[in-house]
Amino acid sequence: MPNNSQELFSFNQITKRFGSIVANQEVTFAVEKGTIHGVVGENGAGKSTIMKILYGMYTPDSGTLRFKGEAKEISDPETAISLGIGMVHQHFMLVPTLTVWENIILGKEPSLWTLNKKEILGKLEELKTSYDFQLDLEAKVETLTVGQQQQVEILKLLYREADILILDEPTAVLTPQETDSLFEKLKKLKEDQKTIVVITHKLKEILSLTDFVTVMRQGKAIETLPTQSLNETTLAEKIIGRKRIPLSNVETGAVQKPILAAENISLSTQQGTLLDRISFTIHRGEIVGLAGIEGNGQQELIEILANVRRDYQGSVLFDSKDPMQFSTYDLRQQGFSLIPPDRHQEGVILSFSLAENSILGHHREKNVSKGPLLSETKVDELAARLIHSFDVRPNDTQLPLSALSGGNQQKLVVARETSRPVSFLLAAHPTRGIDIGATDFIHQHFLQLKANGAGILLVSSELDEILKLSDRILVIYQGAIVAEVEKEKATESQLGLWMTSGGKVCP
Amino acid sequence: MSLGDLKKNFLGPVMAILISALVTSLILISLGESPEILWEAFTSTFFTSFGMGYTLYYTTPLILTGLSVALCFHAGLFNIGAEGQLHLGAAGIVAASFLFPQLPWYLAIPLGIVISFLSGGLWGLIAGFLKAKRGSHEVIVTILLNFIGITFVNYLILYPFKNTLVQNPETHEISKSFFLPPLSALTGYFGSEIFRTTPVNVTLFLSLIAAVSCHYFLFNTTKGYELRTLGQNPKVAKFNGIALAPNLILVFFLSGGLAGLVGVNEVMGFSHKLIEGFSPQYGFTGIAVALMARNSPLGVILAALLFGSIHNGAREIEFLSERITKEISIVMEAFLIILIAGHRYFLTTFVRIFKRGSRD
Numbered sequence: 004m005p006n007n008s009q010e011l012f013s014f015n016q017i018t019k020r021f022g023s024i025v026a027n028q029e030v031t032f033a034v035e036k037g038t039i040h041g042v043v044g045e046n047g048a049g050k051s052t053i054m055k056i057l058y059g060m061y062t063p064d065s066g067t068l069r070f071k072g073e074a075k076e077i078s079d080p081e082t083a084i085s086l087g088i089g090m091v092h093q094h095f096m097l098v099p100t101l102t103v104w105e106n107i108i109l110g111k112e113p114s115l116w117t118l119n120k121k122e123i124l125g126k127l128e129e130l131k132t133s134y135d136f137q138l139d140l141e142a143k144v145e146t147l148t149v150g151q152q153q154q155v156e157i158l159k160l161l162y163r164e165a166d167i168l169i170l171d172e173p174t175a176v177l178t179p180q181e182t183d184s185l186f187e188k189l190k191k192l193k194e195d196q197k198t199i200v201v202i203t204h205k206l207k208e209i210l211s212l213t214d215f216v217t218v219m220r221q222g223k224a225i226e227t228l229p230t231q232s233l234n235e236t237t238l239a240e241k242i243i244g245r246k247r248i249p250l251s252n253v254e255t256g257a258v259q260k261p262i263l264a265a266e267n268i269s270l271s272t273q274q275g276t277l278l279d280r281i282s283f284t285i286h287r288g289e290i291v292g293l294a295g296i297e298g299n300g301q302q303e304l305i306e307i308l309a310n311v312r313r314d315y316q317g318s319v320l321f322d323s324k325d326p327m328q329f330s331t332y333d334l335r336q337q338g339f340s341l342i343p344p345d346r347h348q349e350g351v352i353l354s355f356s357l358a359e360n361s362i363l364g365h366h367r368e369k370n371v372s373k374g375p376l377l378s379e380t381k382v383d384e385l386a387a388r389l390i391h392s393f394d395v396r397p398n399d400t401q402l403p404l405s406a407l408s409g410g411n412q413q414k415l416v417v418a419r420e421t422s423r424p425v426s427f428l429l430a431a432h433p434t435r436g437i438d439i440g441a442t443d444f445i446h447q448h449f450l451q452l453k454a455n456g457a458g459i460l461l462v463s464s465e466l467d468e469i470l471k472l473s474d475r476i477l478v479i480y481q482g483a484i485v486a487e488v489e490k491e492k493a494t495e496s497q498l499g500l501w502m503t504s505g506g507k508v509c510p
Numbered sequence: 511m512s513l514g515d516l517k518k519n520f521l522g523p524v525m526a527i528l529i530s531a532l533v534t535s536l537i538l539i540s541l542g543e544s545p546e547i548l549w550e551a552f553t554s555t556f557f558t559s560f561g562m563g564y565t566l567y568y569t570t571p572l573i574l575t576g577l578s579v580a581l582c583f584h585a586g587l588f589n590i591g592a593e594g595q596l597h598l599g600a601a602g603i604v605a606a607s608f609l610f611p612q613l614p615w616y617l618a619i620p621l622g623i624v625i626s627f628l629s630g631g632l633w634g635l636i637a638g639f640l641k642a643k644r645g646s647h648e649v650i651v652t653i654l655l656n657f658i659g660i661t662f663v664n665y666l667i668l669y670p671f672k673n674t675l676v677q678n679p680e681t682h683e684i685s686k687s688f689f690l691p692p693l694s695a696l697t698g699y700f701g702s703e704i705f706r707t708t709p710v711n712v713t714l715f716l717s718l719i720a721a722v723s724c725h726y727f728l729f730n731t732t733k734g735y736e737l738r739t740l741g742q743n744p745k746v747a748k749f750n751g752i753a754l755a756p757n758l759i760l761v762f763f764l765s766g767g768l769a770g771l772v773g774v775n776e777v778m779g780f781s782h783k784l785i786e787g788f789s790p791q792y793g794f795t796g797i798a799v800a801l802m803a804r805n806s807p808l809g810v811i812l813a814a815l816l817f818g819s820i821h822n823g824a825r826e827i828e829f830l831s832e833r834i835t836k837e838i839s840i841v842m843e844a845f846l847i848i849l850i851a852g853h854r855y856f857l858t859t860f861v862r863i864f865k866r867g868s869r870d
Binding site for chain 1: 731732735746748
C-alpha cells in the first residue's frame with residue numbers, strides 16, 4: 004500500500020452485492036493525492052461499481068470508505084460533489100438543446116432568480132484558458148463532437164471545484180487526436196494537485212498516463228502497483244490472470260468468390276455529400292478493414308449495406324443479389340450478420356432480459372419459435388448457450404441487459420451475430436469497451452469465421468485492431484475511399500496520414 | 511413473486527389509494543359532510559351483492575379500455591382514441607342487429623362480438639395508418655378521431671337508428687338473439703341471489719379473457735416481441751429487421767378492437783340499445799387504468815376494479831349525501847393519477863426524508 008501520509012481516499016474491505024451477484028468483494032486499495040490512478044480489469048470485474056460507490060451512486064453492503072483520513076459515508080452523489088468528487092460517465096449526461104455554459108451550471112445555478120452570466124462566463128473562460136479547452140461556451144451541446152461534449156463534462160466538474168475526477172472509459176469514443184488532447188489536460192490537472200481516477204481497457208493508455216494502477220478481477224482488487232514497474236505484457240497478464248495467448252492465424256485458401264460488392268455508392272443529403280462513389284468488393288474467406296476516423300461516412304455506409312437506408316445512388320450486391328429486394332429481416336436470414344456501431348441505439352434493448360436480447364433480429368427463426376408463438380424455454384436455452392460460449396457475466400438469462408457492464412453487453416451482441424451460419428459479417432467497432440481477454444477471444448472467433456468461408460468487413464477506428472485482423476485495408480476519408488492497401492504493405496503511420504488528411508499531404 | 515417484487519409493484523399504488531382517500535375525506539369534511547360516507551360507500555361497493563354487481567359492471571369496460579391503452583403503450587404509442595373507438599364498436603353491434611335481426615343466438619352473439627371488435631379496430635387503424643404512412647402524430651389524430659367518431663355515432667342514434675316512440679336520444683332495441691345473459695342469470699341457475707338486479711353480465715369474462723390474451727400475445731408471440739422492441743427503441747427495431755409501418759397499423763387495430771368490445775358490455779349485455787352519452791368517459795379513464803397498471807395486461811384487471819369501484823362508490827355517495835354529487839369521483843381519480851404518475855418521486859422523497867429524520 005502506498006505511503007499513508009499522501010493517501011487521499013481509500014476503500015477498505017468494500018463488498019457490494021446485487022441480488023446473488025457479488026460485484027465487489029472486499030475491495031481494498033488507496034489513491035494518493037495528486038496522482039493519476041488507473042483501474043483496470045475485465046468486463047464485469049467491478050471497476051465501475053467501486054467507482055460508483057465512491058461517487059455515492061451505490062452504497063456498499065459492508066466495508067468502509069476513508070476520505071482524507073476519516074471514515075465517510077457517501078450516500079448520494081450530492082454528498083460526493085460536496086466533497087469535491089466528480090464523475091464523467093461513459094454516457095454523457097448533457098442536455099443537447101442547451102448551450103455549453105447552461106449545461107455547466109445546470110443543477111448548480113447561483114440562485115433561483117438572478118443569473119450573473121458575466122461572472123459565470125468569466126470563471127469559465129479562466130478555466131478554459133488554464134487547461135486549454137477548445138470550446139465555444141455559447142454553442143449548443145447538440146452541435147458538438149463527442150470529444151467536445153466530454154470536455155464540457157470535465158469543465159463542469161472543474162466549475163464545481165472538483166478535486167477528484169473519475170473518468171469511466173474516457174477514450175472509448177474519442178479519435179486519436181482527441182485522446183491526445185484529453186491526456187494533456189489530465190496531466191495538467193495532475194500538476195495542479197487534482198486527483199484523477201481512470202477506468203480503461205487500453206493498455207497503452209494506462210502505461211503512458213497513470214502513476215499507479217489497480218488491477219481488478221472478478222470483483223476483487225488483486226493488487227495496486229506503480230505503473231513504472233509494468234509493461235504491456237505484464238499488465239495484460241495481471242488483468243487476465245494468465246499468459247496472453249497470441250492469435251493463431253487460421254490458414255485460408257485462395258480468394259474465393261465475392262460475397263458483397265458495393266458499386267459507386269453515393270449519398271447526398273441536406274448536409275452535403277456524405278458518401279462519394281464508394282466501390283469495393285469483399286470475398287468469402289477474407290477480412291477487409293475499413294479504417295477511418297469516426298464521422299467520415301462510416302455510419303451511412305453501414306446503414307446502406309445493412310439495408311436500413313435506401314435513399315442512395317449506386318448499387319450493392321450481396322451474394323449476387325440486390326439486398327433491396329429483401330426486407331432487413333430476410334437479409335439477415337440469408338447469412339448477413341451485423342454488429343452495429345451504436346450498441347444502445349441499434350443493437351440491444353436495455354430493458355429487455357438477456358434472453359430477449361439474444362434473439363433480437365432472429366426472433367422468427369425455427370429454433371426459437373413455432374409459427375407465431377415464441378418458445379420461452381428455447382429462447383432461454385439459446386441465450387444460455389450464447390452466454391456460456393462468450394463468457395458473458397453475470398450469466399443469468401433473466402436479468403435485464405442494463406444490469407450488465409458495457410463490455411458484457413457487447414459480448415452478447417457479438418455472440419448473437421456470429422453464433423449462426425454467417426456468410427458475411429459487417430462488424431463495426433466489435434470490441435469497443437471490451438477487455439483484452441474477450442477481445443482476443445472475439446478476434447480469434449473472427450479468424451475462425453473467415454476460415455469457414457465468411458467475408459468480413461471490419462469497421463474500426465482502432466488501427467491496432469485493423470492491422471491485426473485485416474487481409475486488406477480500405478481507408479475512408481470524408482465519405483470517399485482514399486486508399487486501398489494489402490496488409491503486408493500497410494504501416495500505421497501511412498494509414499494514420501490517410502485517415503486524417505485523405506493522403507493529400509505527402510509525407 | 512418475491513416479497514421485494516410485491517413491495518415494488520404494490521407499495522406505490524396502495525399508498526396512492528390511501529392518500530387520495532385521505533384527501534377526499536378532507537374535502538368531504540370541508541363541505542360539511544362526514545367522511546364516514548366514504549367508508550360506507552367503500553363497504554357497499556365491495557361487500558354487498560348489489561354494490562359488487564355494479565362495481566363489476568363498471569370494471570368490465572375499464573378492463574377493455576385499459577388494455578387498449580396499455581397495448582399501444584407497449585409499442586411506444588399513445589392511444590387517446592379509445593372513447594371514439596368504443597362508440598364505433600357499440601354502433602357496429604346495433605347496425606349488425608338491424609341488418610340481421612333473424613339470426614339465431616349462436617350466430618348473433620359471435621357476430622356481435624366480432625363486429626364490435628372490427629368496427630372499433632378499423633377506427634383505431636386510421637390513426638395507425640396515418641402515423642405509418644404520413645408520420646401524423648397519433649395523439650393528435652386519435653383526439654380528433656374521438657370528436658368525429660362520437661359525433662357520427664350520435665348522429666346514428668338521433669337519426670337513422672332513432673327509436674321514434676320515445677323522447678330519449680336512443681335507438682330501437684336490438685333483437686333478442688343478440689342479448690348476453692347477466693351474471694345474475696348464472697348465479698340464479700345455482701339458486702343464488704348474488705348480483706340480482708345488477709347489470710354485470712358475461713362480458714366480464716370476455717374482458718378477463720382479453721386481458722390474459724393480451725398478456726400472452728405480448729410476451730409469448732413473435733409479434734408481441736416485435737411490438738415491445740418497437741416500443742422500447744424504434745431504431746433498434748429497424749436495425750434488426752422489425753418493420754415499423756405494418757406493426758403500427760396492427761397495434762392500433764388491436765387497440766381499437768379492444769376498446770370496441772366495450773359495446774358488447776353496454777349494448778348486448780345491459781341496455782340492449784344505444785343511448786347517447788352511454789360512456790362516462792371509459793376511454794379516458796382507460797388511460798389512468800393503464801398508467802396505474804404500468805401497462806401490465808394482468809395489472810389492468812386490478813386497476814380497472816379500483817377505478818370501477820370508485821366510479822360506483824361515487825354514485826353511492828351521491829345517494830347517501832345531499833350535498834355531494836358523483837363528480838367527487840373525479841377528484842379522487844385525479845389525485846390517484848397524480849400520485850401514481852409521480853409515485854417514484856414521492857416515494858424516494860419520502861424515503862429520503864425518513865432516512866434524514868432517523869439519522870439526526
